[in-house]
Amino acid sequence: MLPHTIIHILQNTALITCLVMTMLLLIEYVNVATRARGLVRLKKSKVGQLLASALLGMVPGCIGGFATVALFTHGVVNFGALVAAMVAGMGDEAFVMYASFPLQALALQGILLALALAAGGLTNLLVKQVPAPFAHNHLAIHPVDEHRHHRKEGAAGSGSWRSNLKNISFQRALLVGGIVFFIVATISGMLEHSHWHNTVFSERWLNLLFLVAAAAALVIIVRVDEHFLEHHLWGHVIKKHFVKIFLWTLGSLIVIAFLERYIGAQAWMRSNAHYMAVAAILIGLIPASGPHLVFTLMFAQGSLPFSVLLANTIVQEGHAGIPLLAESKRGFFYMKAIKIAIAAGASACGILFGF
Numbered sequence: 001m002l003p004h005t006i007i008h009i010l011q012n013t014a015l016i017t018c019l020v021m022t023m024l025l026l027i028e029y030v031n032v033a034t035r036a037r038g039l040v041r042l043k044k045s046k047v048g049q050l051l052a053s054a055l056l057g058m059v060p061g062c063i064g065g066f067a068t069v070a071l072f073t074h075g076v077v078n079f080g081a082l083v084a085a086m087v088a089g090m091g092d093e094a095f096v097m098y099a100s101f102p103l104q105a106l107a108l109q110g111i112l113l114a115l116a117l118a119a120g121g122l123t124n125l126l127v128k129q130v131p132a133p134f135a136h137n138h139l140a141i142h143p144v145d146e147h148r149h150h151r152k153e154g155a156a157g158s159g160s161w162r163s164n165l166k167n168i169s170f171q172r173a174l175l176v177g178g179i180v181f182f183i184v185a186t187i188s189g190m191l192e193h194s195h196w197h198n199t200v201f202s203e204r205w206l207n208l209l210f211l212v213a214a215a216a217a218l219v220i221i222v223r224v225d226e227h228f229l230e231h232h233l234w235g236h237v238i239k240k241h242f243v244k245i246f247l248w249t250l251g252s253l254i255v256i257a258f259l260e261r262y263i264g265a266q267a268w269m270r271s272n273a274h275y276m277a278v279a280a281i282l283i284g285l286i287p288a289s290g291p292h293l294v295f296t297l298m299f300a301q302g303s304l305p306f307s308v309l310l311a312n313t314i315v316q317e318g319h320a321g322i323p324l325l326a327e328s329k330r331g332f333f334y335m336k337a338i339k340i341a342i343a344a345g346a347s348a349c350g351i352l353f354g355f
Contacts, residue, residue: 005257016323019063020069021242023213025220026216039076042071046078046124051117053077053084053085054084054088057088060092060098065318066323068086069324072132074132079129080119080121081120082331086320089318090313091319093316100300104299112314127334164224172221179217182214220233244327249319249323276295277350277351281347287317287325288318295309306350307350310343311347314342314343
């Protein structure tokens, strides 16, 4: 494997892991700081879960998918809401779509939203709920009194940042160092996806959202007291998630890079157009953004019908599938099976009606 490929894999692994950890840290803090009032309301409303998750999934890139995976794995939204988010999303390919064919991209997003809400609702009605792996033992809905004796100056045990930094613990130092590295790397462009550099919609504007989230996480890490930091941020989030997500992400990206380099998937698809509908669904199974770009570019060039692009976009969810695979393999494969069925039906309708 070439050195630049290895660097690219490590960059994407660091980006995905940092984003997922940031989202989990923020959700954990909000959960405890608000005494889970907002999450309780969301958890009680299946319609609210569907709408909120579908809207998160529509956010260009993978950050909305990461947030929904975090909410699902901790029992805040149900499996149907997760399916809705994963169907509604267009992954990183959204940048190229809006740059290359904005009107068709808006139409595609509208169709995906309608399919997402329908799929999520039917999943809740017809499919047995997939259990959330961490719904009962962490980042769950906390009783009001559980943390009241730890709350001295503010929500979730916030205290003096000067005192926290002056007597900084090992765990706090690692978290501060990790977030600062992520911020510096994002500002410098170290973690930017290289395959978007030549597109009109650069990923840099979306990195501003990452910076805002990272800055918020940094403030939280610096301000919270030792109990909250050790018990929740370190014990609940980092120890239970970091290594698993990092290794699954790294392993998945290595396999993907090997397939792209040695199997020649893109060249095969270009020379076998009559198999493109099936290829669109099969390639959509890959939990990454890069392999799906060929369908976007071929549609932009007029080489593919809209139905093939739709089928691929339904099945794929960018990198958001990797943390789900790490945390809930059953949820990942059930979600993919449902999306395959939807994509197969959509492509069949496209062939029937000629679009």
